[in-house]
Amino acid sequence: MPAKPDLPDRLGECSLDSPGFHSLREAVYTLLAHCFGLEIDRNAWAALGQLKDMTEAYLDCLGGPDHQLQQEAADLGQLIGELAAGGGEKHLLDLAREYASSFLGVGPNTIPLCESHYTDSNHAGQDSPALRVRRQYQRAGLTRSESFNELEDHLSMELSLMAHLSARSKQAAENSPHEARELLEWQSDFIQGHLLNWIPAFRSKAAQMSPAGFYAKIASFTDRFLELEDAWIVQELQSILHGNTEAPQKLTID
16 A cells, blocks of 8 residues: 655646646555455555545645535544544454455345446446456556456456556656546546446445445445546546646536
């Protein structure tokens, strides 16, 4: 898990020439990918303790508050505080049990973590979500770890791709505005063509199975974060299309 990034210190700094903002995005995506791909370890737990501050910094970059995302972060913070109250590392064992019971079983109460479960189950051949996202990973030059045995359309892998593209956006923002725009277009296509196609249903399933649980709360946070990501990127690309070089206005989202 990466260390806490250097956060932008100027409100509204969320344009293509803001590498600090993309560093922050990478950190959030990396943390979320870890939460859904593995049991919470010490490093992830430490990063979760920073999530509220990361959320506030992210919203500062977007130019204003978002009460829903702030509430999701506050609810997670409260739960994290309650889990840690007992001292020691019992909270990590409790979260490992919740992860196993939520995602690793085969019964009706198991919450699937793969896109293909929530989208058209009749996909076949080149149209399957797993194959379509595999092509995205190949395009990005990413390979799946041999120790990770899930399908390519697993939530952790899809969020890891977004973390990777955010990191590349940081580099491009410093060196190549044209590449930065192309990377944002790629991220917009992936969020709209994959993540937002199924994360709302996944969030609802998690809330139904365990409304007070950690993973229901982190799923709800993820859903809202992706909505804001989609809105911000679309607004940025529209600004570029219309040649607007002024500082970005406050993000608007339904």
